[in-house]
Amino acid sequence: MLSRWDPFTELSRLQDEMVRAFGHEEPRSGAPLAFRPAVDIVEDKDAILLRAELPGLKAEDVHIELEKNVLTLRGERKQEQKVEKSNFYRFERRYGQFARSFVLPETVDGAAIEAELKDGVLNLRLPKKAADQPRKISVKAGITPKEAVGKA
Helix, strand or coil, rough: CCCCCCHHHHHHHHHHHHHHHHEEECCCCCCCCCCCCEECCCCCCCCCEEEECCCCCCHHHHEEEEEEEEEEEEEEECCCCCEEEECCCCCCCEEEEEEEEEECCCCCCCCHHHHEEEEEEEEEEEEECCCCCCCCCCCCCHHHHHHHHHHH
């Protein structure tokens, strides 16, 4: 099925994406965008390291939960006092509640997760479990399963 390309529809779509990426409002509702912390995730041989930018937050403002291999970061960055100058306001920082969730691989040891908030960066260390080693199962010579059933 062929469809007609409309450059104005494409332009509108691109504009909406730009507003979402760089703007301060949702394109259609006009509501302010919520604070969404940036997160870096790096893996090495022993652990997964997660770093989240949480400027202005204190350790007691951040809540971390692990449930069924889903790690969730929650918190709220509250707006500071407004500064007024000649009836003009400019607010570029975003505020509000946030929640970020990440599905962790089965190899993460949930009981040994460590978290530290320092200089506005939350560092989480998610250590890996020791890998299960294959085990050898020995085969014994003797009676067959059919013979074992008959003796029971």
